[in-house]
Amino acid sequence: MLGIRALVVLAALLCAVAAPSSSSPFVVHESRSHVPLGWTPLRRADADMILPLRVGLAQPNLENLEAYIMDVSHPHSSNYGKHWSAAKVAETFRPTAETVDTVRAWLTGSGIEANRVKLTSNGGWLTADVSVAEAERLLGTEYFVYQSANEDQRHIACHEKYHLPEHVSKHVELVSPTLHFDARVGEVDSRPVGLERRNNEARKSSKYAVGQPGFGTSFPKTTGTVEAGSSYGVSLTIALTWGPKQPKVNALLVEYTPQAYLPADLDMFFKKFSPSQVGERPIMNSIDGGYLQTEFTNFSYNGESDLDFQYSMALVGSKQPVNLYQAGDMVEGASFNNLLDALDASYCTFEGGDDPTYDSIYPDPEGGGYEGPEDCGTIKPAYIMSTSYGYNEADLTPAYEQRQCAEYAKLGLMGTTVLYSSGDGGVAGNEDLCLNADGTQTANGTMFNPSFPGTCPYITSVGATQVNPNATVWEPESACEQVIYSGGGFSNVFKMPSYQKAAVERYLSEYPPPYSSAQYNTSGSRGFPDIAANGANYVVAMDGEFELVYGTSAASPVSAAILSAVNDARLAIGKGPIGFINPTIYTAEFMMAFNDITTGSNPGCGTEGFNARPGWDPVTGLGTPNFAKLLPLWLALP
Structure with missing residues (x-):
């Protein structure tokens, strides 16, 4: 029979295997105090549901953003009107190699196979398709399926907050899908008759697009x-x-x-x-x-x-x-x-890029909508x-x-x-x-x-x-x-x-x-x-x-x-x-x-x-x- 000391050692080893690999304690990275109006939790998300996890990498020089724009925009500045090129903007805010390496090492060290982790072409985010169970373990959270008040939409999001290792957190701006609900749900479906209804739990529907009838704080009266x-x-x-x-x-x-x-x-x-x-x-x-x-x-x-x-x-x-x-x-x-x-074009990947749970995704992955390439840096x-x-x-x-x-x-x-x-x-x-x-x-x-x-x-x-x-x-x-x-x-x-x-x-x-x-x-x-x-x-x-x-x-x-x-x-x-x-x-x-x-x-x-x-x-x-x-x-x- 194992002695008490041996049991303690065995328990510690088992915990080390089950917990995410980290060289620092977990800290709350992002939180919310309430579920947005019109949404209620329906049930825990299935453990084997696949999520398109996106880790938005921290951009250097964001702390200097106000100083940069004041330099070219304040009339008393010697650089007034000397606006930047798009290339200079992209280069100034590109994530560093240290950031990419730190976040990648955390993901792979936490059990996500290296071949599943992809760096986007502009270096703005690391992506991996993961199960809900893996996401919950990585982020120290629980995922729920939320239902709208009129029961026509569902959305998957984590509960209240998520965590990251402290040494990783400083290299990450945000993780999605996690807490984000893009807009409140109305009492009735205002989409035109004939538009396709979406029920994929990991995505938003066109109901929350900005141009929907009567949408927003400034729609004219x-x-x-x-x-x-x-x-x-x-x-x-x-x-x-x-x-x-x-x-x-x-x-x-x-x-x-x-x-x-x-x-x-x-x-x-x-x-x-x-x-x-x-x-x-x-x-x-x-x-x-x-x-x-x-x-x-x-x-x-x-x-x-x-x-x-x-x-x-x-x-x-x-x-x-x-x-x-x-x-x-x-x-x-x-x-x-x-x-x-x-x-x-740099915004497509800036701080992790858009959130597929509520920003529209093109080409339309479900068909029926615009199936051309996403417009990314195509408009001056x-x-x-x-x-x-x-x-x-x-x-x-x-x-x-x-x-x-x-x-x-x-x-x-x-x-x-x-x-x-x-x-x-x-x-x-x-x-x-x-x-x-x-x-x-x-x-x-x-x-x-x-x-x-x-x-x-x-x-x-x-x-x-x-x-x-x-x-x-x-x-x-x-x-x-x-x-x-x-x-x-x-x-x-x-x-x-x-x-x-x-x-x-x-x-x-x-x-x-x-x-x-x-x-x-x-x-x-x-x-x-x-x-x-x-x-x-x-x-x-x-x-x-x-x-x-x-x-x-x-x-x-x-x-x-x-x-x-x-x-x-x-x-x-x-x-x-x-x-x-x-x-x-x-x-x-x-x-x-x-x-x-x-x-x-x-x-x-x-x-x-x-x-x-x-x-x-x-x-x-x-x-x-x-x-x-x-x-x-x-x-x-x-």
Whole structure:
């Protein structure tokens, strides 16, 4: 019979065989406090189910990202406007050999055969198909199958958190599939009849693609049809009188299938407000099978795109082309990450690449959708990009948001201005959901619910103003309080960037909000929006009628058109694009070139939200852009 000492030794040996090989203790690498709204655990995942494990490798120099972009974007920098090439960006953030070797050694030392572990061509991630049992052992977690509230979708994810060996953790950004749920589930399936339903537990369905009807924090709102003779909207189409000097492709709008504009609607709008443009169309750039679908036509499918192109094209005029990036097919759709893959080849593998559990995968592995190659670095980024879609920040994990936000910084390094609408729910999130103390989102929550990507410090977030009732366009505007409220507040994920520190701290000091950390993040985080534009009373040609439309989704493309005219003027005199504008617009001289908004607020979560005040505020940002004042300031820069 074995003695007690021998039993202890035998037990230790057995544990050593069963446990993952590691030279350091396990630490929590990523966690969440709750399952996203609309999902419930159904059962433990089968131990033999195969998962496409992806380990995102840590990128060097991310800690220097803000310094890099400030160097080329701050007007007082000697390197202002000296934007980087795509090759320099890729090389700067490529994972090191030490990182690759450390993570590979952990995987193979934990029982994953070496021939199963693959390094992607760009060196951004290590991949291996593993069983659930192997993944649970590697990550010190448990996997569950989750079911949506309406029982039409299932998703596989690990429970609460996962672990990595401490010496490995510093070389890894994220692991998938693990915690990530891309979006909340609605009460009904809003996909068009006839679209294929997906039930593969390891993947998302097209229901969570960005372009689904009514999706997101910034989908425009309508109060119905108006008379064709209405004077609403005319002020916007004639406000910008700049005549293009350098007709180059430097502005674009991003749309996600099944959202699509209708050519007949463009002509109807142009005939009324800009007759010389009848027959004009945006330049189409298809990403991952994106196309102008016409099978489904109503406000939910055409509202966003019709609005975006009617006003942006009318503002820049007939001599300045506007590009359309149409992302995703009708079956899979697309996410922001699918767009970013097409713009920058290095992003396809950056920090482990996209998550196949919710970013759309092309070619469509199940058939029925776009079966061409994934667009990866196939589209040249334009000088100005405007997107009118968004999530609640709480819909996504911080790791997912930080990875994507870093890519917007990379685009800024290459000279692209990226605008996102800030949301239409005031301090509340999409569907007026607010946060609870445990991080869940409910209609009766009391904590403010910021939007994403609006809170990313490397994009320009655009809020909404209004021409006050019975006032003229020449009188001061206020924060939008008709139909929608300008999204704004403070991030729960991103720290305050240096460029806005003085402006935000001035607001908090001189006009302290009547709230505590029980309502919003008071620890010094990113404030948004950065700027604003009119978001009320847009007349839009929609399916053969004029409708009255509201939203920050209108303010963003209008701002993009104004900034496009600035780029046009700079290009005409041999200068480069303005690129990432935030470090510039927060300087004292540029802040004076915005129309300051000092009245109105953005209610939500049982409060009146924040108040617009002199200077920057978390309702309308710095105010609305004054083209006549901004143009000479930007022309004077190198």
